[in-house]
Amino acid sequence: MKSYLTLFLSVILFTSCISDDEVTCTPQTDEDIIEYIESNDLVTTKTASGLYYSVNNEGTGETPTENSIVDLKYKTYFLDGTNTSETESITLNLSTLIPGLSEGIQLFKEGGSGTLIIPSELAFGESGNATGSIPCGTVLVFEIEVLAVYDNYEEQNEAAILQYIEDNNLTATKTESGLYYVVNNEGTGTQPTSSSNVTVAYKGTFLNGTIFDESSVSGVAFNLNGVIEGWTEGIPYFKEGGEGILLVPYTLGYGENGYNTIPGYTPLAFDIKLISVNN
Structure with a gap:
């Protein structure tokens, strides 16, 4: 694009x-x-x-x-x-x-x-x-x-995410909050809760494929109750070793104001691998 x-x-x-x-x-x-x-x-x-x-x-x-x-x-x-x-x-x-x-x-x-x-x-x-x-x-x-x-950005985000799913031939599940997630590998280890400390390797992109953030292969440790809502909800759908994609509408991401290079009202895609559940 x-x-x-x-x-x-x-x-x-x-x-x-x-x-x-x-x-x-x-x-x-x-x-x-x-x-x-x-x-x-x-x-x-x-x-x-x-x-x-x-x-x-x-x-x-x-x-x-x-x-x-x-x-x-x-x-x-x-x-x-x-x-x-x-x-x-x-x-x-x-x-x-x-x-x-x-x-x-x-x-x-x-x-x-x-x-x-x-x-x-x-x-x-x-x-x-x-x-x-x-x-x-x-x-x-x-x-x-x-x-x-x-009519609004919620409608626009939904259409953009559905188009991304179609363009990339993904099989995604939609939750009640509006989050879409794709399970490539469910994992076999411990399953985190929404308040767990986890280590995750990830790549964040706009829906046009442009990368705005990426971790190292060893991942980053953080508490799930201290990140965007799409991650707090989405990471617990995987067990340790699990891999997949989170498609996050702006309401579960960086909202109306955005953050750093991420404009407001922007839907985002995250490729994630749950490396470990730390506590």
């Missing part, structure tokens, strides 16, 4: 990105947008807010609202054609985005695709963004495809 997450967030997230410092610049105008449309032979519609959009495919699924969670594929450009960022899939909360992007995504149904041309007043205005990667007064062009629409 190709994803330039940090750059993308600096481009589109609205909260805490716009500087209060006064900036002098000459914003790009509606005439500049019209020139872009004509030179690229686009057929567009202008909304009451000033957003321009072009529909390649309206889509046939659910229509997002201003509070929806969406999986989005996109490319972003300036009017001069400079490609500033792109991703094959990213999960976004429409309520956190710049106004033009939030409005524009709602013009498509699930499966829909097209182009959004966002004037600066619906993007980062005359301040630009805080990192300086979006200059003041800049019009942004987004080529988007709405891959999926969800």
Whole structure:
């Protein structure tokens, strides 16, 4: 999965990105947008807010609202054609985005695709963004495809985990809490409780396969009542010597705020081996 997450967030997230410092610049105008449309032979519609959009495919699924969670594929450009960022899939909360992007995504149904041309007043205005990667007064062009629409992050996490299970041909069990676990080897030794001290070798990945943490083969010792809920619940499904996978929704992982390099609302996969139960 190709994803330039940090750059993308600096481009589109609205909260805490716009500087209060006064900036002098000459914003790009509606005439500049019209020139872009004509030179690229686009057929567009202008909304009451000033957003321009072009529909390649309206889509046939659910229509997002201003509070929806969406999986989005996109490319972003300036009017001069400079490609500033792109991703094959990213999960976004429409309520956190710049106004033009939030409005524009709602013009498509699930499966829909097209182009959004966002004037600066619906993007980062005359301040630009805080990192300086979006200059003041800049019009942004987004080529988007709405891959999926969800009512909330719980629904999105569930769909992502089920897709991971299917893509990797896994046989998984779902618990009442929403945890999924895969037993490759149940083990034959002592079975821990939720308060045991254990030694576990593990590899933690995002569902796209990117590793965010990994122990040595000898593992790490810790108390199960002092780790994320997905581990407190999941490790006791194995005995000493057991191996498998824990698929942890954000509600049993690092929650809404995330931790270090793990963003909030992120489902996680852990390959684990229970080496020993220490007490």
